[in-house]
Amino acid sequence: MAEPRASQPETFPQPVEGTVMPRFADIPTFMRLPVQRDATQLDIALIGVPWDGGTTNRPGARHGPREIRNMSSMMRKIHPVSAIQPYSLARVGDHGDVPVNPADLTDTLERVERFFARVHAAGAVPLSAGGDHLVTLPIMRAIARHRPVGMVHFDAHSDTWDSYFGGFKYTHGTPFRRAIEEGLLDPKRTVQIGIRGSLYHADDMDWAYEQGIRVIGIEEYFDLGVARVIEEARRVVGDGPTYVSFDVDGLDPVYAPGTGTPEVGGFSTHEAQRMLRGLQGLDLVGGDVVEVSPPFDPSGNTALVGATMMFEILCVLADAVARRRDAGEAP
Amino acid sequence: MAEPRASQPETFPQPVEGTVMPRFADIPTFMRLPVQRDATQLDIALIGVPWDGGTTNRPGARHGPREIRNMSSMMRKIHPVSAIQPYSLARVGDHGDVPVNPADLTDTLERVERFFARVHAAGAVPLSAGGDHLVTLPIMRAIARHRPVGMVHFDAHSDTWDSYFGGFKYTHGTPFRRAIEEGLLDPKRTVQIGIRGSLYHADDMDWAYEQGIRVIGIEEYFDLGVARVIEEARRVVGDGPTYVSFDVDGLDPVYAPGTGTPEVGGFSTHEAQRMLRGLQGLDLVGGDVVEVSPPFDPSGNTALVGATMMFEILCVLADAVARRRDAGEAP
Amino acid sequence: MAEPRASQPETFPQPVEGTVMPRFADIPTFMRLPVQRDATQLDIALIGVPWDGGTTNRPGARHGPREIRNMSSMMRKIHPVSAIQPYSLARVGDHGDVPVNPADLTDTLERVERFFARVHAAGAVPLSAGGDHLVTLPIMRAIARHRPVGMVHFDAHSDTWDSYFGGFKYTHGTPFRRAIEEGLLDPKRTVQIGIRGSLYHADDMDWAYEQGIRVIGIEEYFDLGVARVIEEARRVVGDGPTYVSFDVDGLDPVYAPGTGTPEVGGFSTHEAQRMLRGLQGLDLVGGDVVEVSPPFDPSGNTALVGATMMFEILCVLADAVARRRDAGEAP
Amino acid sequence: MAEPRASQPETFPQPVEGTVMPRFADIPTFMRLPVQRDATQLDIALIGVPWDGGTTNRPGARHGPREIRNMSSMMRKIHPVSAIQPYSLARVGDHGDVPVNPADLTDTLERVERFFARVHAAGAVPLSAGGDHLVTLPIMRAIARHRPVGMVHFDAHSDTWDSYFGGFKYTHGTPFRRAIEEGLLDPKRTVQIGIRGSLYHADDMDWAYEQGIRVIGIEEYFDLGVARVIEEARRVVGDGPTYVSFDVDGLDPVYAPGTGTPEVGGFSTHEAQRMLRGLQGLDLVGGDVVEVSPPFDPSGNTALVGATMMFEILCVLADAVARRRDAGEAP
């Protein structure tokens, strides 16, 4: 286990300890952290986006934030491999959920954007629990309007389809096409890992390739191995500001059955953990874990996986925040 | 068991028999009937509306039609109490699902309306499996534009709220307010049975009372007893054209846990069966069973209940169709 | 609570007490009784018939005996209403399962008959946990060859259909037609309670009526009320030897979702308990609880209900055994 | 619907409205109320006791408070029958969970007592979500040391056994024997409703009878009917301070499968609601809902029932608090 970075003052918000209050007890917040509705008091805001209105297949991701909160009680304070202590490196808190409109997609896209714009303006970096993958679009609108981001994207699907249901432009299959069209996401600094699943048409992936997205399909993923995938991902995103988007359907469905569009044959949670750890040192500016759908998750494992991946991202994000602070930059 | 009405020719579509092809076998259609995409060949069209975009709480009703089809294999051909043989009285078939847009409420309301307008124009009476309760609104737009209908409405909620989420007018909590405002539903010929559930504001129910809806709250329901509730429902709707809308959350949640907004303390399935049988002889012009949400239904009982209630409505509806035919009227 | 009958010597087999060994612990036997493979040591033999080869719809009843054993750990020693202490009145033990052949119906019918014939010859009265309802046929062949029995039969279905699948005579829908044809069951001393469920043909029930079976359909059941149903059942079976057959699908499926052919709208467990208690004093010569299918029982309640009904029957059966012994008759 | 009592100032804590923030969203607190860790700011403190160390059978009640919180999001603000508006009558808040010790019973009894003693000293009335039924003992130690309480007790079991496992005095089967021995509970002002379940020994209930507890076993319950049971309960507890303890296993297990010791044949949720409403006007000084065990509750209905019963108790408790305040007494 590596040496931890020097700790910050004890005044940063800390999770409730499981040896004091049992893990199954008390009101479930993300990582058992205090609720902090004022984003100016946070470096990293943990936010729920309980919405599945963009889902073309099985719904239920609206229940994701609550169950991820519930299972995140299993997370402790220190990363067992990197030794990162996120709560010593950054002020982290549960910033609550966006008050979405479950019956109106357009209204919700605006509500999510406004909510995250406020967080962004307050100087906090967002780490979100979805919700379906369309929620990443308004998040990017809030944080990448003035400077497009790169992205490390874990998923079974490219989510760059153009439209559904007769020209409809906004679903959880289209966010990154929109984000690229709107100049929020830099396709040349975007890497997609785990893509698979059968196709509607032979040219489904062509648009993504044309934009310059680096697509690591699942076959190439297995052929390269985790270490070289990490290397390639780091090469693609480089030094610029980078967003991490983790769709749990990138995992094999045995690890995450509770999701809207499961695709057999994905990567494992341990591999995902290694990849996320491999992002340490990048200029990370936000992240999300999406598509956890508790109604399809009888064992609760998908929510546990979602919470664990959120903790993994939190560690490298807190590290990035601390580096920027050490360098005199904004979080 | 009463004497059955005289049978129609054997040329009417018939369900596959369970003693020939086992009930669990073959492609599941409603009641094991043939698929019939041409509504002109039907007197009663069984239609799925797989949509939950109006749901303010737990989603999943989009999966209702498939599971109701699946469980409807348990229905046989003859009603055990009324002795009605629906497939001898009317041409009944599985007319498929409406091609909804899961990501756009407005588009879907129009699609549902168009679909049912075609069915209506073809001379078939619709019996639908939802979907959330908002789907009843476009169905009424399709069949009641020129002549408002009365309604026997089983539900835990009045569904006459005005708006949600800051003025939003269309959710599964508002269809009947809209239907009354649009002149599709005659409030004075509307009876709501089983209403309960806590309230947002003291005046939540006032609008319904003012329109003249006869609300039989659950306490009055239990005090009256089933026989007098039937009597009262028949009195309210009278001789006019009447729609039957059965929201499974009117039942106690032990009978229908798989639903979006369960409310403890409802009526039983046997009571519901008696009430639906009690509608025989009314001028029924359509019906639906809504809010079956399979992801919240681990035992599958909600879907079985949904299929059974659909069969109950089918029997009294086929009887009404046959009466009108005997009287020389359109189905 | 009534006064208990005088107890027998402490030498009768006794269940393991829950205040000594916790209920969830140790090897699960019926009612936590000792295993006794020698039927001559028993007055009442508790027997599993783990077989569902006669099931025309959903299988799984083969797993019934194990789960009923598991849940029967919740039963204690004394009936809370009748105060019957079955283990003081009779020697009761877990006699194990019949070694059925899951892939051959004919072979299994013979195996079950042989097994129960041995029990019968040993002087023990059988109380069985099914298994699908066809298992009652070979049990009757074993115990009623020389003297037809009457029957109190709880069920949603009459189980007197003639054949399935092109003339096939043996399924769980036909046992009582066969038993009457074979002279094992006296139709005039047979009462069926709870019959409902839609019909294949208008004359489905005619054969039963013609034999003189007293069918109390669910509508008549609710109209009569429990007390008068008990009275009527006692009247029908009279003083002669009587078998009790309890198909859990007689209950409403909310009480017993884990069953092969659920039919909405049945009686409740409390009503069933009252009816079974109402059989005290009859000349009971055997019983069974059938159609518990654990794979369709996510909450486990069906198995608990099965175990409870078995305990209810055990109490009145032990009482009958003790009465016969007091009268100098065989158990 | 009756006229509501005059409202209090808007300054009382209010739940988050479901038409503003969807019911499935944000951090789940009891009834969506604010968290208030300072009991002096509350008239009624909603408290979780996440502990099942006294459970002799199936565990899991430690997870009860979280799931009850989760499901309590379905409760709105106004009672649909009594029209009580609890949040206008009293200051109500989520006071968090007791920091129990899952591995030490004695330590936990002390922790629970200390926690509730602080609440009591602060002048707040406790309404708790268990936890197993043993938690009621330390609650009574905290609030009834100086003045014994009467009790309306809903349960399948009397919970007045003396000891388990070789003389062990503290389990969820013994709390009321201890409470009576310690002078906390007045047996002559105690009524137990729904008692059933088989017995270990013929004299199991004798101690309870000798103390003068009024036991309404389930048979008497059904024979009396709800209205007369309410009358009898009110007669027994009279004008004195009264505690309401609701064990969900008093309900039939179809309503509450997720519990430690289910007993077939109980009352329904609607009946329970009527009984709880029937307590309005009594001098209520606290209450609890216990034995909700989410791991045995695949449909989630038990937690929904638990939350609903908690809301029912809250309404009559808030009414009692307001009456005392109107009379110039402490809450």
Add this chain to the structure above:
Amino acid sequence: MAEPRASQPETFPQPVEGTVMPRFADIPTFMRLPVQRDATQLDIALIGVPWDGGTTNRPGARHGPREIRNMSSMMRKIHPVSAIQPYSLARVGDHGDVPVNPADLTDTLERVERFFARVHAAGAVPLSAGGDHLVTLPIMRAIARHRPVGMVHFDAHSDTWDSYFGGFKYTHGTPFRRAIEEGLLDPKRTVQIGIRGSLYHADDMDWAYEQGIRVIGIEEYFDLGVARVIEEARRVVGDGPTYVSFDVDGLDPVYAPGTGTPEVGGFSTHEAQRMLRGLQGLDLVGGDVVEVSPPFDPSGNTALVGATMMFEILCVLADAVARRRDAGEAP
């Protein structure tokens, strides 16, 4: 992604597109293809065999075809790795289920054989969804009477036991012993992959070895790795006509918990996908996916896996059909 083979006319049957009719909607057929009851209109007939009468352990495979149909809605039109477009290469349709007899094994073996013989005579290649593994025997009787087939067989068990339950010859543990004895299956062109599970007797596998079957036990499988297993399988079956039989219990049970005889420690779905893709170019003449048992599959993943494996086989089978057509042979 490789170049796809030249497409056939658009007149071939095509699946309903998920961007037009949502995936969860409408009547579920295999792969959302049209129902085609006339086998002469098909090159590849997708057939359900809803039967589990040969199951020696946990039943439920009779429900496999429906749930596989349901989950097959998640399959799109083009293989993401091989780029095969099966619906351009062959006429594929849902040919319905065999009308089995759930209560008679012998009768069912004959029914299945007759059904497939008709399909075979019509010139269509069968791809089936079981059902338990015994169904492969009558399928082989229908298609391999005149020319024995080789087989690539994925399974945890060799299924070459001789008999069960005292000499009983037909169960899901014996089909390939019978098929070899009857000259339908060429053991020297048979490879079994994934065999494991403890043994009854030390010589359980000897018969298989003596016939010349190439058994790749799970240890050898892991030692060889997927690429060399594919190579070896291709070597064994060579150029002759070859059947693919995929028992989902070959997979580790985490991928396929819903099966009759799970054996811990199998291969993964991704490995299975690679192996199935590795069969491209063989002279494939039929295939099946068996032992999907939905009642033991709470998350639904087993059915999804079954549908995905069926799609994988369909792709290589369509390719074989097209090659034969290109070569002027029968499909």
Add this chain to the structure above:
Amino acid sequence: MAEPRASQPETFPQPVEGTVMPRFADIPTFMRLPVQRDATQLDIALIGVPWDGGTTNRPGARHGPREIRNMSSMMRKIHPVSAIQPYSLARVGDHGDVPVNPADLTDTLERVERFFARVHAAGAVPLSAGGDHLVTLPIMRAIARHRPVGMVHFDAHSDTWDSYFGGFKYTHGTPFRRAIEEGLLDPKRTVQIGIRGSLYHADDMDWAYEQGIRVIGIEEYFDLGVARVIEEARRVVGDGPTYVSFDVDGLDPVYAPGTGTPEVGGFSTHEAQRMLRGLQGLDLVGGDVVEVSPPFDPSGNTALVGATMMFEILCVLADAVARRRDAGEAP
């Protein structure tokens, strides 16, 4: 497959064969072996310890022994890889459960110790099914008082924390700290495999390292590979008496969701099988499989895994017993 060791006389207890009595039938004992309550008749005693009173997080392991018994019916007689025939090498039987006290930790520790001390004195080697991991402590007190044991320990957690909940010394997180302090476990002959999970404090693992425990964290585990992990484990424990403790949470939670403290990212069941087989030849003196919690195991796979791991340990343990007997030593 290797040659089996020479068999012992047929007089050793044998499991019931699945081809005689179906696997799902009869009373479930461990491995379908006879119940043997007299330990002097056994070389290896299979024992349940149905207790979860040391669990700090999710309970339910008290139900582990029954479900492991249930699923162990799937085990046959001969190991498919090592060809070990355990029932020919040793007298093995189901020795029942320890009569624990679910409500008192101290009392239970004493009861477990007494029970195992009797087994040890009788000359039998224990192989246990837990129960939570604290049960290993009293087992070691029973068998290692006079001679400390080494241990091969599979787990996600080191279980060497000092205390919980304010100084409480006995939970399932502390057994090996206590065992080392008490001189029962030799830390220098202890290897822990699979350790991971986030930490409370940076020095959480220091005590373990200081004692000389060889900790193979999950990262080192994956880097080394199974073969070298086996080698290292054998090196650490050497020739001395060695205990095998298998906590199912060492596995990835997809293999064992039914456990108290799941940690994402563990090893697979196949890897576990290889590691356990790799222990053949060590001087094994006991073992356990712990932390199987059926209430969190909807698919039943965790119990199947538990039973399989128990069979794997049984094979190497029987081999060790036979070797010692061959060498003239006690079992």
